[in-house]
Amino acid sequence: MDATFCYATNPCIKARNYVFFSKNYTKTSAIAEAAIAIPKRRSKRIPQTELSVHGIPSTDLLVQEIVRRQSQKNNLTGLDGSRGCSYPPMFLEEAYERCRDICAEYAKTFYLGTMLMTEERQKAIWAIYVWCRRTDELVDGPNAVHLSSSVLDRWEGRLDDIFNGRPYDMLDAALTDTVQKFPLDIKPFKDMIEGMRMDTRKNRYANFEELYLYCYYVAGTVGLMSVPIMGIAPESSLSSQTIYNAAIYLGIGNQLTNILRDVGEDASRGRVYLPQNELAKFGLSDKDVFSRKVTDRWREFMKEQIRRARYYFDQAENGATQLHKASRWPVWSSLMLYKMILDSVENNDYDNLTKKAYVGRTKKLMTLPVAYTRALMNPSTVCP
Numbered sequence: 001m002d003a004t005f006c007y008a009t010n011p012c013i014k015a016r017n018y019v020f021f022s023k024n025y026t027k028t029s030a031i032a033e034a035a036i037a038i039p040k041r042r043s044k045r046i047p048q049t050e051l052s053v054h055g056i057p058s059t060d061l062l063v064q065e066i067v068r069r070q071s072q073k074n075n076l077t078g079l080d081g082s083r084g085c086s087y088p089p090m091f092l093e094e095a096y097e098r099c100r101d102i103c104a105e106y107a108k109t110f111y112l113g114t115m116l117m118t119e120e121r122q123k124a125i126w127a128i129y130v131w132c133r134r135t136d137e138l139v140d141g142p143n144a145v146h147l148s149s150s151v152l153d154r155w156e157g158r159l160d161d162i163f164n165g166r167p168y169d170m171l172d173a174a175l176t177d178t179v180q181k182f183p184l185d186i187k188p189f190k191d192m193i194e195g196m197r198m199d200t201r202k203n204r205y206a207n208f209e210e211l212y213l214y215c216y217y218v219a220g221t222v223g224l225m226s227v228p229i230m231g232i233a234p235e236s237s238l239s240s241q242t243i244y245n246a247a248i249y250l251g252i253g254n255q256l257t258n259i260l261r262d263v264g265e266d267a268s269r270g271r272v273y274l275p276q277n278e279l280a281k282f283g284l285s286d287k288d289v290f291s292r293k294v295t296d297r298w299r300e301f302m303k304e305q306i307r308r309a310r311y312y313f314d315q316a317e318n319g320a321t322q323l324h325k326a327s328r329w330p331v332w333s334s335l336m337l338y339k340m341i342l343d344s345v346e347n348n349d350y351d352n353l354t355k356k357a358y359v360g361r362t363k364k365l366m367t368l369p370v371a372y373t374r375a376l377m378n379p380s381t382v383c384p
């Protein structure tokens with residue numbers, strides 16, 4: 001077992017509390033991968049002129065197949081058809097409790113947002129959160145220097161096992177239970193691992209299409225995983241595809257915002273998650289990023305990038321209203337709070353090279369009731 005994988009699975013590593021708790025509950029084994037072809041997606045609602053400015057690039061990554069599979073009501077068994085696993089009494093309760101603790105510690109806003117959800121939905125979101133966090137930690141955590149492709153391959157093998165009812169540890173068991181209760185497809189989880197692979201191979205993005213693909217892998221996928229849990233409002237008249245697209249766009253908006261907030265921090269790790277051709281269009285290059293000087297050119301460039309991130313949030317808003325009413329609040333909170341990070345970059349006069357934009361606690365708290373009011377909005381008030 002190499003160091004990074006060991007870090008993500010070893011019960012003795014305390015630094016990140018439960019995230020790395022492992023009970024070796026069942027043995028890992030290799031499982032055939034579910035190959036899913038993804039057809040092309042294009043949003044009808046976005047005029048072509050805007051596409052070139054803000055961009056929802058046409059990629060091969062399209063999601064209709066995942067949506068179709070997740071929308072099938074009977075998709076409630078693992079890949080090999082296994083249904084429930086048998087666990088010792090209270091094992092699953094404890095597993096979910098641990099997921100809850102991790103979510104509460106690492107993602108306070110998400111956690112708070114889950115408070116209004118039904119118990120089954122809360123537990124599922126905590127389990128998914130923990131799996132995503134652990135996946136991200138392989139690349140971004142303290143042991144990331146030891147990451148190799150075999151670590152990610154083994155993590156993917158473990159994912160197959162989760163979906164086939166053979167969880168490796170207690171936290172995996174919570175996800176196994178979740179994927180047996182909700183119509184979750186394995187592909188978005190695999191895609192997230194693919195995003196981590198991409199992150200280890202690549203530290204420059206030639207254009208927005210490349211960056212979009214990365215954002216889809218690491219964050220759009222979270223939207224795809226979340227919709228089957230959150231549920232679509234029975235009174236919604238929009239197609240599942242439109243709602244899933246909105247979920248992806250929320251992930252994209254969040255990730256673009258993360259990138260814009262962290263330009264300076266990423267540069268110190270030698271990474272530039274900005275479209276190189278767009279930097280060039282503004283007479284900028286990596287050198288300007290590394291020099292950390294906020295010039296007028298930089299400000300103009302940032303204005304465009306912020307405009308694009310906001311565009312994705314706007315696209316996500318209609319979808320948020322179509323979710324089941326008990327799930328709308330966390331989504332609106334996440335959307336509004338992330339969007340406010342963009343305001344904060346502006347308030348820092350676009351200095352994201354030496355400063356890290358953040359939303360203060362009071363502002364955060366004041367946003368939650370506003371998000372709650374938005375969450376009361378009825379799906380039928382939004383035009384399809």
Ligand SMILES: CC(C)=CCC/C(C)=C/CC/C(C)=C/CC/C(C)=C/[C@@H]1[C@@H](COP(=O)(O)OP(=O)(O)O)[C@]1(C)CC/C=C(\C)CC/C=C(\C)CCC=C(C)C
Nearest residue numbers: 129132133136219222223226247250251254319320330334
């Ligand atoms: C309630 C709610 C919003 C649920 C989602 C909870 C969930 C499963 C989150 C997983 C997040 C995670 C750990 C992802 C791993 C990859 C990663 C790090 C992505 C970045 C997240 C934030 O990271 P980080 O913790 O580092 O951020 P801070 O530094 O602390 O700011 C991302 C930016 C991606 C997050 C993406 C989403 C939350 C997608 C949200 C979309 C939906 C919930 C779908 C909503 C549905 C419609 C129709 C709009």
